[in-house]
Amino acid sequence: MASMNFEDPEVAKFLDQTYQLLKEDALQKGTDREYPVMNFKHPNELKSLLDLDITAGPATYEQLLEEMKRMIQYSPKPGHPHYHDPFYGSLDAYSQAGSWLSSSLNVNLHTFEISPVFIVLEKYIFKKLCDLVGFQHGDGMFCPGGTNCNFFGLHLARFKKFPEVKKTGMFSLPTLRCYISEDGHHSLLKAVNYLGFGGNSVVPVSTDDRGRMLVSDLESSITSDIEKGYMPLMVMATCGSTVLGSFDDLTAISKVCKTYNIWLHADANWGGGVAASKQHRHLLKGSHLCDSLTWNLHQLNGLPEQCSVFLINDPTGNALEEANSARAEYLFQPDKHYDISYDSGDKTVQCGRKSDVVKLWMQWRALGDSGIEARIDQAFENARYLTEKLRTNEGFKLVLPEFECTNVCFWYIPHRLRGQLEDNKWWQEIGKIAPKIKERMTRTGSLLIQYQPMSNKGFVNFFRAIIHNPLCRPRDMDFIVEEIERLGHDL
Amino acid sequence: MASMNFEDPEVAKFLDQTYQLLKEDALQKGTDREYPVMNFKHPNELKSLLDLDITAGPATYEQLLEEMKRMIQYSPKPGHPHYHDPFYGSLDAYSQAGSWLSSSLNVNLHTFEISPVFIVLEKYIFKKLCDLVGFQHGDGMFCPGGTNCNFFGLHLARFKKFPEVKKTGMFSLPTLRCYISEDGHHSLLKAVNYLGFGGNSVVPVSTDDRGRMLVSDLESSITSDIEKGYMPLMVMATCGSTVLGSFDDLTAISKVCKTYNIWLHADANWGGGVAASKQHRHLLKGSHLCDSLTWNLHQLNGLPEQCSVFLINDPTGNALEEANSARAEYLFQPDKHYDISYDSGDKTVQCGRKSDVVKLWMQWRALGDSGIEARIDQAFENARYLTEKLRTNEGFKLVLPEFECTNVCFWYIPHRLRGQLEDNKWWQEIGKIAPKIKERMTRTGSLLIQYQPMSNKGFVNFFRAIIHNPLCRPRDMDFIVEEIERLGHDL
Numbered sequence: 001m002a003s004m005n006f007e008d009p010e011v012a013k014f015l016d017q018t019y020q021l022l023k024e025d026a027l028q029k030g031t032d033r034e035y036p037v038m039n040f041k042h043p044n045e046l047k048s049l050l051d052l053d054i055t056a057g058p059a060t061y062e063q064l065l066e067e068m069k070r071m072i073q074y075s076p077k078p079g080h081p082h083y084h085d086p087f088y089g090s091l092d093a094y095s096q097a098g099s100w101l102s103s104s105l106n107v108n109l110h111t112f113e114i115s116p117v118f119i120v121l122e123k124y125i126f127k128k129l130c131d132l133v134g135f136q137h138g139d140g141m142f143c144p145g146g147t148n149c150n151f152f153g154l155h156l157a158r159f160k161k162f163p164e165v166k167k168t169g170m171f172s173l174p175t176l177r178c179y180i181s182e183d184g185h186h187s188l189l190k191a192v193n194y195l196g197f198g199g200n201s202v203v204p205v206s207t208d209d210r211g212r213m214l215v216s217d218l219e220s221s222i223t224s225d226i227e228k229g230y231m232p233l234m235v236m237a238t239c240g241s242t243v244l245g246s247f248d249d250l251t252a253i254s255k256v257c258k259t260y261n262i263w264l265h266a267d268a269n270w271g272g273g274v275a276a277s278k279q280h281r282h283l284l285k286g287s288h289l290c291d292s293l294t295w296n297l298h299q300l301n302g303l304p305e306q307c308s309v310f311l312i313n314d315p316t317g318n319a320l321e322e323a324n325s326a327r328a329e330y331l332f333q334p335d336k337h338y339d340i341s342y343d344s345g346d347k348t349v350q351c352g353r354k355s356d357v358v359k360l361w362m363q364w365r366a367l368g369d370s371g372i373e374a375r376i377d378q379a380f381e382n383a384r385y386l387t388e389k390l391r392t393n394e395g396f397k398l399v400l401p402e403f404e405c406t407n408v409c410f411w412y413i414p415h416r417l418r419g420q421l422e423d424n425k426w427w428q429e430i431g432k433i434a435p436k437i438k439e440r441m442t443r444t445g446s447l448l449i450q451y452q453p454m455s456n457k458g459f460v461n462f463f464r465a466i467i468h469n470p471l472c473r474p475r476d477m478d479f480i481v482e483e484i485e486r487l488g489h490d491l
Numbered sequence: 492m493a494s495m496n497f498e499d500p501e502v503a504k505f506l507d508q509t510y511q512l513l514k515e516d517a518l519q520k521g522t523d524r525e526y527p528v529m530n531f532k533h534p535n536e537l538k539s540l541l542d543l544d545i546t547a548g549p550a551t552y553e554q555l556l557e558e559m560k561r562m563i564q565y566s567p568k569p570g571h572p573h574y575h576d577p578f579y580g581s582l583d584a585y586s587q588a589g590s591w592l593s594s595s596l597n598v599n600l601h602t603f604e605i606s607p608v609f610i611v612l613e614k615y616i617f618k619k620l621c622d623l624v625g626f627q628h629g630d631g632m633f634c635p636g637g638t639n640c641n642f643f644g645l646h647l648a649r650f651k652k653f654p655e656v657k658k659t660g661m662f663s664l665p666t667l668r669c670y671i672s673e674d675g676h677h678s679l680l681k682a683v684n685y686l687g688f689g690g691n692s693v694v695p696v697s698t699d700d701r702g703r704m705l706v707s708d709l710e711s712s713i714t715s716d717i718e719k720g721y722m723p724l725m726v727m728a729t730c731g732s733t734v735l736g737s738f739d740d741l742t743a744i745s746k747v748c749k750t751y752n753i754w755l756h757a758d759a760n761w762g763g764g765v766a767a768s769k770q771h772r773h774l775l776k777g778s779h780l781c782d783s784l785t786w787n788l789h790q791l792n793g794l795p796e797q798c799s800v801f802l803i804n805d806p807t808g809n810a811l812e813e814a815n816s817a818r819a820e821y822l823f824q825p826d827k828h829y830d831i832s833y834d835s836g837d838k839t840v841q842c843g844r845k846s847d848v849v850k851l852w853m854q855w856r857a858l859g860d861s862g863i864e865a866r867i868d869q870a871f872e873n874a875r876y877l878t879e880k881l882r883t884n885e886g887f888k889l890v891l892p893e894f895e896c897t898n899v900c901f902w903y904i905p906h907r908l909r910g911q912l913e914d915n916k917w918w919q920e921i922g923k924i925a926p927k928i929k930e931r932m933t934r935t936g937s938l939l940i941q942y943q944p945m946s947n948k949g950f951v952n953f954f955r956a957i958i959h960n961p962l963c964r965p966r967d968m969d970f971i972v973e974e975i976e977r978l979g980h981d982l
Contacts, residue, residue, distance in 0.1 A: 004583045030596075096595060104521070329945075
């Protein structure tokens with residue numbers, strides 16, 4: 001075997017069998033309620049179940065297929081209607097087709113010549129997404145994940161304030177400060193570490209009881225920092241926080257930012273999807289006032305990982321190019337025979353950049369604006385249904401009176417703890433419940449939901465169901481409640 | 492349409508047809524000499540040929556298939572045996588299977604629970620690759636592209652020298668310096684910009700006539716910088732330079748680095764693949780002396796974009812975790828029921844991280860060590876054949892007497908310029924030839940080779956054939972020579 005020729009009948013047969021396996025085991029069974037959402041094995045068990053050795057020499061086609069089958073068997077199924085764990089997941093035929101197309105064409109987006117179709121697609125998509133968030137002078141860039149998009153926000157904020165950084169670095173800059181709600185994503189901590197600001201430059205701002213940044217506290221932190229001689233550079237507002245799903249008030253934050261000449265970057269990685277829904281886009285109100293915004297389309301919009309876009313509201317039209325260009329003479333020759341403004345590679349920090357746009361384009365083309373809107377609205381509808389169900393069940397306690405974005409957060413109260421005084425001791429007991437149920441859930445493979453504590457609000461371990469799978473129906477919401485009750489009633 | 496259910500017969504049929512289209516048009520025809528390597532259209536032509544609008548509402552399956560067909564038609568074919576343009580390319584059924592598997596499973600590698608199989612695979616692969624480059628205490632991380640891997644080298648160099656940077660940033664650091672050969676990749680410029688060092692921190696070191704860093708010049712730059720009060724932080728050695736394919740002398744550079752306590756990072760993004768070949772691994776001699784090394788497996792090893800690994804020679808065993816962790820309590824709960832040392836997500840800067848490991852594992856498992864070695868050796872054999880062919884043809888002039896890595900660099904001399912005095916005027920004329928041939932080549936769609944000047948060596952525009960496709964045979968090398976002669980003889 002080991003033929004590299006796609007015309008070889010044996011190779012073609014292997015591909016055909018691979019396709020059948022993926023369709024049946026990963027896509028069909030992986031989204032079918034009759035099959036488990038996961039089949040957990042501990043690391044050492046897993047190592048003995050897989051045949052990892054790649055050294056031995058050519059494998060047969062049967063061995064390769066067998067191994068892929070096992071990998072599917074022991075991997076969780078993020079497209080399953082009982083998978084409500086992290087923010088990504090969901091599978092559909094259209095974005096899968098786009099993803100496979102991207103892999104089969106294997107083009108790199110640095111110059112127009114070698115990636116004409118996807119560069120044209122990107123320009124089109126950036127315009128579309130900028131329109132949705134209200135960026136009049138919008139430009140965009142796909143980055144490898146939402147965290148990297150947030151890095152870009154900080155990078156652009158720094159460059160626009162201190163363009164000389166590109167040459168002279170941060171060695172002689174004033175000490176800079178960035179502001180984020182205490183419920184904001186940890187990617188800002190990663191960003192300040194990576195980009196050379198250090199963790200001390202992050203100022204966490206308190207949140208209200210729904211997890212939204214307290215804008216009065218933001219302003220007092222800023223004025224206090226200025227008095228101390230620090231320079232405020234950026235506010236990272238959160239649109240759909242990681243745990244509670246909260247949306248900061250962009251209009252109020254923008255007003256503060258304008259007063260103090262601070263870059264406003266919106267982390268809409270999770271919540272950005274609401275921009276496509278007439279019913280829910282009010283949650284992003286004020287997005288047009290931001291300087292930049294990031295949106296993970298592999299989250300609420302359900303694209304396969306990764307599909308993350310950084311958008312910038314840039315009246316100059318060349319901020320990305322100016323901030324990032326290195327003008328390598330071996331890539332961006334000036335004497336090319338076509339319009340080199342389409343050589344978009346120097347607008348980013350990557351050199352090789354795989355195509356993430358085509359899966360997004362395919363899904364949107366398949367569903368249309370109305371279909372994209374319907375899937376967002378349906379996710380909210382499911383979250384609402386689940387919330388009401390939990391509210392009226394004595395075995396559950398909601399963390400917030402209402403859900404935010406489509407995060408539904410709750411404690412399970414086992415029978416022995418119901419109807420008791422909710423004192424510290426009681427809460428300590430409750431904090432031990434979620435990890436125990438989670439362990440049983442994982443062994444059973446029936447359901448996937450994350451739990452976590454939330455120290456800044458004094459919340460002990462609670463479950464957080466993230467609802468976005470378009471396959472979910474009310475009965476899947478019912479299943480969450482029933483299954484947790486089944487797994488935990490004796491605890 | 493617009494069903495999200497994979498059991499829906501219409502959806503299953505659409506997937507079947509998508510698969511057939513990808514197999515036939517992208518993979519089979521895309522690697523078949525009977526079909527063109529590209530079908531170039533200028534941006535505005537392309538926009539009118541594609542039906543970009545995604546707003547209008549649900550598309551029919553026929554429309555989606557039609558549009559994918561067109562995207563394939565107007566995209567270049569990097570797996571084609573006449574495609575010798577950039578460093579990536581090549582297609583094989585095994586890594587495509589792995590890539591599609593990765594997309595269909597759509598798991599994210601932050602915690603073991605949601606990505607058990609691929610985390611186990613990664614650990615196995617890091618060990619394998621570290622063994623090949625001689626890292627005794629090796630650890631690794633997949634990063635989104637080789638440029639990002641180089642960022643990691645700089646990031647780790649900074650962290651290991653100044654761990655306090657993670658908290659306090661670079662504001663009060665001494666002015667740092669990084670060294671790279673003047674033939675090194677522009678990603679170091681991108682890195683110092685992004686990570687806050689600034690472009691002035693990059694010191695280009697001269698190269699010899701084969702494009703290798705002059706180690707004596709490196710040392711004198713370092714001592715001169717120290718005298719000026721700068722602090723040398725990192726040398727980025729190049730293993731397979733972008734234009735000429737040169738390999739720096741890692742052993743000699745390492746000696747200098749040890750003397751001055753400087754981090755040695757090897758950019759083996761292009762040349763790393765030689766580590767798998769007994770015949771060619773001498774080019775990486777001294778790799779075990781480096782502190783870190785990056786290797787783009789989507790280049791010489793021919794995996795689909797992206798497959799980039801950062802390797803670190805780390806006796807402490809926890810440098811990646813220490814440099815990058817943010818310990819988000821909503822991801823890395825300490826009270827989990829399994830061995831949380833497998834939660835590898837906090838070892839990197841990404842939060843969502845797609846799986847790049849499985850396509851690598853699949854290809855290597857399919858071919859075995861011997862098959863991987865054979866493909867590397869064959870690429871060198873093809874480069875050797877082409878070089879000899881060009882050497883003996885009066886219409887061509889080699890840029891270097893021998894090829895480096897598998898970069899074959901040459902000028903084409905049209906008839907009217909043969910046998911003349913090679914003065915400045917003659918060279919000026921030669922510099923205009925490659926862009927003209929390139930334009931014709933692109934219109935014809937028969938061949939894809941890049942050209943560029945090389946200012947630091949005074950070379951006017953020349954062609955650079957990058958040879959790595961395992962489908963290439965001597966007749967494809969013959970074709971390069973014949974086709975350029977055909978396209979350029981009258982110029």
